[in-house]
Amino acid sequence: MNDSQLLYIPKIRQGIVIDHVPAGLGIQVLTVIRSYPGMKDIVVTLGINYKSSKLGTKDMLKLKTTELDDEIVNHIALIAPGVSIKRITDYDVDKRFTLQVPESIVNKVKCRNPNCITNFETNLATLFTLVDAEKHKFRCKHCERIFDLQELEFRFVKR
Numbered sequence: 001m002n003d004s005q006l007l008y009i010p011k012i013r014q015g016i017v018i019d020h021v022p023a024g025l026g027i028q029v030l031t032v033i034r035s036y037p038g039m040k041d042i043v044v045t046l047g048i049n050y051k052s053s054k055l056g057t058k059d060m061l062k063l064k065t066t067e068l069d070d071e072i073v074n075h076i077a078l079i080a081p082g083v084s085i086k087r088i089t090d091y092d093v094d095k096r097f098t099l100q101v102p103e104s105i106v107n108k109v110k111c112r113n114p115n116c117i118t119n120f121e122t123n124l125a126t127l128f129t130l131v132d133a134e135k136h137k138f139r140c141k142h143c144e145r146i147f148d149l150q151e152l153e154f155r156f157v158k159r
């Protein structure tokens with residue numbers, strides 16, 4: 001990143017940076033974060049279409065919060081595997097990790113096969129396992145159909 005771009009992305013003293021979000025997915029990531037209790041009122045800076053040597057263009061989010069729940073992190077991994085999450089303390093990165101495609105998705109998404117038993121017996125947990133890590137393909141345990149990660153719709157489970 002060069003200096004002129006830095007002007008658009010203020011440095012933060014304390015918070016979470018979600019970086020290397022593929023361009024276009026930043027708004028979706030923000031929507032996910034805001035759907036969780038307690039996250040609606042936090043201060044967020046959303047940057048769209050920054051130049052990236054790795055991705056060409058990327059989106060980036062900066063959140064004024066100290067921690068992100070694992071549940072939120074896992075949800076973001078479903079939308080945009082490969083993004084990096086950094087925790088900033090006193091202007092420095094003190095923790096950094098890259099979100100991997102999950103090996104399995106337990107009861108988080110709906111099956112898109114209308115005939116799948118999980119769409120009739122809604123108390124039945126859905127389970128998808130990764131069959132192709134490169135192409136992000138998952139197989140439903142119940143009907144054995146294979147879906148792209150992007151095709152799977154999040155299933156909100158009552159807590």
Ligand SMILES: [Zn+2]
Pocket residue numbers: 111112113116117118140141142143144145
């Ligand atoms: Zn299924």
